[in-house]
Amino acid sequence: MPKTKTEAETETETPKMKPRPIVRLGIFLISHSLLVSVVCCTAGVLALLLLPLLAKNTYISENALMPGSASSMISNRDISEANRLANDLSDLNLEPQDTAAMESRRILTKYMSDLGAEVSYHKFHPKPNQFHPLHFFSGPDSTSTVENFSCSAYVVNTVGIIRAPRGDGKEAIVLVTPYKFGKSGLAETLSLSIAYTVFSLLSRVTWLAKDIVWFVADSQYGEYAPVEAWLRDYHTPVFTGLGTLNADTCVKIDDLYVLERKPIAQSKISDGFRRAGTMAAALILKVADRNELLEDTLTIYAEASNGQMPNLDLINAVNYLAVHRQGLRVKVEKFFTLLDSRWLEILGEIFELLGKVARSLNPGWKFGISAADYIEGSATLASSLYYQALGIPTGPHGAFRDFQVDAITLEISPKVSSHNKARHNEFLLRGGRLVEGVIRSINNLLEKFHQSFFLYLLTSPSKFVSVGVYMIAFALLVAPLPLVAASLYAEAYQLDLGVKNTKSTPTATASDALGITFRSWKWLYAAKEVFLIHVWGAAVLLLPYFICQVPNCSPTSSTVIWIFLSMLSLLIFYFIVGSPYTHVSISQPEKKGEWAILKSVTISAVFIGLLLMSVVNFATAEIGALLLVPMCLMAQPLKLDIKAGKLRSFLRAICNLVLAFVAFPPAAYFVVKTIFEGFDSINVGEFWNWMESLWAWNSATYIYMGMVHLPCWVLCLHVLLHSC
Structure with missing residues (x-):
């Protein structure tokens, strides 16, 4: 068919x-x-x-940190020794700068050695800040030195190491205090006193499981350069030929070792570069020149190069100890001009109103914050976003982050008061106990920081926005x-x-x-x-x-x-x-x-x-x-x-x-x-x-x-x- x-x-x-x-x-x-x-x-x-509005409260992710679980052990004896060190260093302010720098190093070395620490010196030349396209993303050239070398450009850092009685020397905690040898101010002397208070205590305790490195950075050419140079030599040792310099050209440096070796045992000081274990964390301690009107204030700086941030647990531990143990007011950087922004205030009021409406519909909905908190959080968030985007470290801690070491800078601003001994000792005690508590928490860790966040934005010292949100x-x-x-x-x-669906489509020719x-x-x-x-x-x-x-x-x-x-x-x-x-x-x-x-x-x-x-x-x-x-x-x-x-x-x-x-x-x-x-x-x-x-x-x-x-x-x- x-x-x-x-x-x-x-x-x-x-x-x-x-x-x-x-x-x-x-x-x-x-x-x-x-x-x-x-x-x-x-x-x-x-x-x-x-x-x-979406920021969450910070919390300790690593249970081993246990901040504040132990009572402080800093005693009046440590405070007295720190005051004596500060007085000895302050007496050198009237001396010529070169003499004062040499004598201050000798005094600091003597105090470290008396505690039983291993003392050494780190020598480097500051590099000129010049743009070179071929060295942009390469590591710093450790062999480059300043042209027209002179002894005035020769920087000497002081390093003291306490070996942990319960450790094996494989891990260490670093405490850094920038200090201008020969021309230091009251704030730098106070930061050195706080660090010595903690260092004195840690030289006697038996619970220490990680080596303690106290690095006194000579900050006459900036605070970042000496830390970066020391870390570079610590992780990638090189021979720069500094030991072969003509003795006649740097008589003052040779005299420094002569003066230091007279009162100190030969076994306590070393010309070579001494190391401890792998760095678990680092704290940079500074005392601000400015004074606060109401109370002692702690400012935390965490941003490192190219937006890198330390593990959030380190900031959380510091914030918890500062607020709940030492009664300090903790701050992070913010854009103060945004606090007076009218449009930001209008947005805050709108979100506050929406939060009230949401809670009236369902009390379980926790949406919305007050307008004041929104403005404060926005100013802090904008600052955190800007400094991360800038890619420039906000302190010497950035040098540690380049070597994948978690580090932050702690800047303490003392309360305005008369220079009485009781107030001075109270400030040293609070600062010392804070650093002691942080070091004790890090000492409890069995591994590096890894539990908490590395990518986050801060809206306050106790609130953050994780990468999954922003x-x-x-x-x-x-x-x-x-x-x-x-x-x-x-x-x-x-x-x-x-x-578009068409009923008939003409066939395309070749x-x-x-x-x-x-x-x-x-x-x-x-x-x-x-x-x-x-x-x-x-x-x-x-x-x-x-x-x-x-x-x-x-x-x-x-x-x-x-x-x-x-x-x-x-x-x-x-x-x-x-x-x-x-x-x-x-x-x-x-x-x-x-x-x-x-x-x-x-x-x-x-x-x-x-x-x-x-x-x-x-x-x-x-x-x-x-x-x-x-x-x-x-x-x-x-x-x-x-x-x-x-x-x-x-x-x-x-x-x-x-x-x-x-x-x-x-x-x-x-x-x-x-x-x-x-x-x-x-x-x-x-x-x-x-x-x-x-x-x-x-x-x-x-x-x-x-x-x-x-x-x-x-x-x-x-x-x-x-x-x-």
Whole structure:
């Protein structure tokens, strides 16, 4: 029986396979990328504003720490010995600086040796702070010394080691006190007295299981340099040739050893470099020059290089002992200008009202905090985010974090009072007991800190936001980027995403498919441009090396020269490789989609750059996303908005210009500085000083500025100024 026409057509038709649900979801999101972008960006900014509300109370994760479980053992005898050391050092202030420095080292060595400690000296030369592109991410060169060497540049640190009676010498706890030998002030003498009080006690106890290293850093060239040099030699010992110096050129240094060896047994002092075990943790102890009006205050500094933070348990233990055992008021850094911010106060009142409404509906809902707590938490959170993004250590503890040692700086500010003996002894007792309690808690550990968080933001000394919470804001901000890039690509080449279901679709011929294939490869022009702009950004990063060679160049002049050379190099770059708008054999319909392809590739590059930066320094990626994502998503040729003649197009053009201005690196720096410090702090040279500090500390933020932020800004300008 012959088949009917309908049956024959049914057999010849091939059933159309439906895409998988995940593919259909992706196509749906790409097709509605505008709505997704608005929702995600709004939710990302809102998530950042909600972080102070989502902060949790800190807690001790490592049970072995047991802070405050034992009573303090510091006695009046330790306080008396510390006062005697302080008086002996203070009597040298009237002596010449060189003599006072030599005598103060001798006195300090004698006091350490009398306690039975092993005393040694660490000698190093401070390195000049010069930018070198080849040494940016490499380790410090231990063999480099100061040019035109003189004995005045020769720095000697004093190190005392107490061997643990119950330990095997494999672990150690480090206590650091910066001290200017020969020209110390009252605050530095007090910090030395507190450290000696603890050191004196630890030389007699029997429960000590880890070696104690007391490192007195000669801070005449800064507090960070001596700690970094000592840690470098501690972990990677090298022979710098310091022992072969001519004795005639450094008679004073030779005299130092002669004076020290007269009253001290030869077995207690060593010319060589002495070591203890692997460092479990480190405390940098300082007494601030300023005084507090109400009570003794402890300020904790924890940020290290490239946003690294110590284990949160170390901060928690210090905070618990300071507040609940010694009655100190604990602070962390905050932006005080935000405390008077009106818009932040309005947000706090709104969240407080929402919290009251939530509790009225269900008393079990603990949403919302008071407006005052929200403002305080936001100011502290902004400070924590900024200093992590800056990538510059806030104290000598940053040198320890580079060697994966948990460390913090404790700065104690004494209460204003008359210089009576009772108040002085009380201050030494409280400071000594705090350090003793922290060392005793670390001594209980059987392994390194690992239980608590390493990635977190502080909103107060007792509240924090973990990485699992604050990464949501970053994820929401960058989520629209790949969707918009795919949407622009599909729109530029008029690709069918399969969203609209048609009953009959004409069959594509081979020539049409071949035309689409050749046309789709046009994105390589945009990819080449994006790549070349990133190469130009790398060249801009190297310009400071040559600017530093200019003699007697002020920071303001250096900034102007840097901007001028960057613009000149970009023009020369265009002259060599050609303008980004002059492509050969591009028809008019394809030229209309050229800016869309350029924007698509730019957004893809920004997405990759932000993700890579989030691995190195999450805070930098967070702030960068706030600046770059809105500019990338809204960028559109100004000529199109002007031709449209609509209010919406006009507002979009204004927003694009504002975002382009704010995202320009110098402009962004001055805007942020104005918000936090006021308009009076504006100075063109400050931008050069800021960037100089970034490359001096090997901050990854400096690489981000030249390899991600600046190229993205230039490419978005290309899109805005594109001649459609």
